[in-house]
Amino acid sequence: MNKAIILLSGGLDSSVSLALNKDIDNIELALFFDYGQKSFEQEKNAVKELCEYYNIDLKIIELDWLKSITNNALTNKNIDIPVLNNEDLEDINKTEQTMKSVWIPNRNGLFLNIAGSFADSFGFNKIIIGANKEEAGTFSDNSQDFITSINNEFEYSTLVKPKVVAPLINMDKTEIIKVAKEIKFPFELIWSCYSNEIKHCGKCESCIRLKKGLETVGLFDIVEVLFKE
DSSP states (O other): OOOEEEEOOSSHHHHHHHHHHTTTTTEEEEEEEESSOTTHHHHHHHHHHHHHHHTOEEEEEEOHHHHHTOOOTTTOTTSOOOOOOTGGGGOHHHHHHHHHHHOOTTHHHHHHHHHHHHHHHHTOOEEEOOOOHHHHTTOGGGSHHHHHHHHHHHHHHOSSOOEEEOTTTTOOHHHHHHHHHHTTOOGGGOOOOSSOSSSBOSOSHHHHHHHHHHHHHTOHHHHHHHBOO
16 A cells, blocks of 8 residues: 655645645655745745645654755845746746756755655655656756656665655646646645745746746636735
């Protein structure tokens, strides 16, 4: 019988992955990481509400040292979060610059290895992650090759040998939102913004991708709920 952990950030991708695989993989536990990100409080609130909604346990893991060894826009209050528009998403040079400005060293590798320790200790045979095709184009730790490499590692570093599963690995944001709409996913619970404002800023790359996808699918009511005017 499956028994799974999920890496849950509160954003669209991990949250929809939870919704899709909650019953299929018997997801019992969500891991949420505090690495000093500016959006921590909003992310934490989203994760708590999602875990309550889907009736799974939550473990918050503090990684204070991770903030101290890097200098990026997600954690440093003195560095502004990059602002993009829809056209910028098609410019590989701009998206690569944005990626570098928000890059957290080995973040997904670290998160998955921590999840691997939980899996090995408590008998979880699957680890769910919200990696997807669209973000893999810029962030290499969202790619299938990365997931395959981690699975190969767990063959040697764990006794349980859990499998990392990415339900959205072949989808872009619009496809993810279409699937979420079909299953009546509670979009109002998520937090995908890099900032810690009352509503999504609508200017950072994460917001732009989310908003564009929602509008493409025609979910303008959700846009009004999530984003500030």
